[in-house]
Amino acid sequence: MKKTKTFPNNFFWGGATAANQCEGGWKEGGKGPSVSDHYTAGSRQVPRKFTREIDPNQSYPSHEAIDMYHHYKEDIVLFAEMGFKMYRLSIAWSRIFPRGDESAPNAEGIEFYRDIFLECKKYKIEPLVTIQHFDMPYHLCEKYNGFADRRVVDYYLNYCRTIFTEYKGLVRYWLTFNEINALSHSFGETLGGGILPKEDADMGNPFANSKTESPEVASRRFTALHHEFLASAKAVKLAHEIDENNRVGCMIAGTCVYPYTCNPDDMLASQQRMNMGNWFCSDVQVRGAYPHYAKRYFQEHNIQVTKEPGDDEILKAGCVDFYSFSYYSSACASADPEMKKTAGNMMGDAVSNPYLKASDWGWMIDPKGLRYFLNEVYARYEVPIMVVENGLGAADTLEPDGSIHDDYRIDYLRWHVEQMAEAIEDGVDLIGYTPWGCIDLVSASTGEMMKRYGFIYVDKDDEGNGTLERIRKDSFYWYQELISSNGESV
Ligand code: BG6
Secondary structure (H helix, E strand, O other), rough: OOOOOOOOOOEEEEEOOOOOHHHHOOHHHHOOOEHHHEOOOOOOOOOOEEEOOOOOOOHHHHHHOHHHHHHHHHHHHHHHOOOOOOOEEEEHHHHHHOOOOEEEHHHHHHHHHHHHHHHHHHOOEEEEEEEOOOOOOOOHHHHHOOOOHHHHHHHHHHHHHHHHHHHHOOOEEEEEEEEEEEHHHHHHHHHHHHHOOOOOOEOOOOOOOOOOOOHHHHHHHHHHHHHHHHHHHHHHHHHHHHHHOOOOEEEEEEOOEEOOOOOHHHHHHHHHHHHHHHHHHHHHHHHHOOOOOHHHHHHOOOOOOEEEEEEEHHHOOOOOOEEEEOOOOEEEEOOOOOOOOOOOOOOOOOOOOOOOOOOOOOOOOOHHHHHHHHHHHHHHHHEEEEEEOOOOOOOOOOOOOOOOOHHHHHHHHHHHHHHHHHHHHHHOOEEOOOOOEEEEOOOOOOOOOOOOOOEEOOOOOOOOOOOOOOOEEHHHHHHHHHOOOOOOOO
């Protein structure tokens, strides 16, 4: 066990959730439906389905989730008990603008989040707010096809203006789009971009090969991503104008890809995957311009990104203040078409690493990859960094005496905290850590409750049974001690 005094005194220890995976109350308080409300429950074997109409014979896990809509006060008390300095949550856009294109917001939605932020303030917990986390108002998807339509940039900005103004003084840290690079893969089109499939369809599977797209479809997707870049850049500028204390970050699915062998072909394959799958979005958001390698990629895939004069200046004027990312696993790239295709988080056709073990959901566990990735990010951008998602999705057992012994989760987190300490000693400016699903919530990829990440157990199963009671796991006490010792007890 490594003892360390590495973490700075003001380090943001905390946890992360997203509205669509924990709030529930999908029709309460004036909320409109969001795209995630149209995804059914799935499992490791059965993909989630997107349905245009809500089918009464199907279960849609976001509709109730863990009912944080009614439990947030007790949940924040538990976060405070662990000693959280930061709580990452998302605002459900359709609670503020139920359809997305109204001019006036929904007052009840605004007050809901104000109360959450006031609760956080009571316990000196700094909120970190994701503005858009996989839950665009459904009306914007149906009417405009999400970010494929440039007008949606203005609706997003209207939403940003509202929340920046309403929560001025209560919220200082913002993330414009969760895992914006989901949209640089074909599976991210609907949840990431709000672009609806023509018919009911299986959810794009992040763990299988990317589906084959025509150049027209790929062009629409990259144009939607361009619109998100514009929206993000304009939001950064607006946030700074409304409050000079605001700090806005990008949020990237950290896809750490190694070459499978030292064959130069594998080196190039891994570089290409890192470029378009990982660096592309943050190069735009941190540096304010499309990177050099994008041109060739677009040419070779016949992709046309529809831009307007002045867009380059907008991107340049809206560079983010910090870089944030999710990190669960790593994968390898091989140029050999015969290599077995295996799983990793948002890795598409990545090859598995023979030196690593995988979680029960097939995600490779690679703590040292986190140190490597942190160093790569910092060398590239030299801005402050936060790890805003990390954790082990695992099935937990509730013992008859009410305890949950999740030593596997403690191990996973400990190994990653040790590697963050190493990265800080390497010189990386890491300022925060908010592990994912600090309270059990609905899995984004499978729609299950069974895939749990939390320090806090929620009594609910995949069939929707349970009391919703919140129960402290062993990891709760481990994390509490870790925070109170500022990382030394790791
Ligand atoms: C990230 C998302 O990709 O991974 C979260 O930002 C998601 O929304 C998390 O929940 C873990 O993935 P999953 O599929 O295990 O819930």
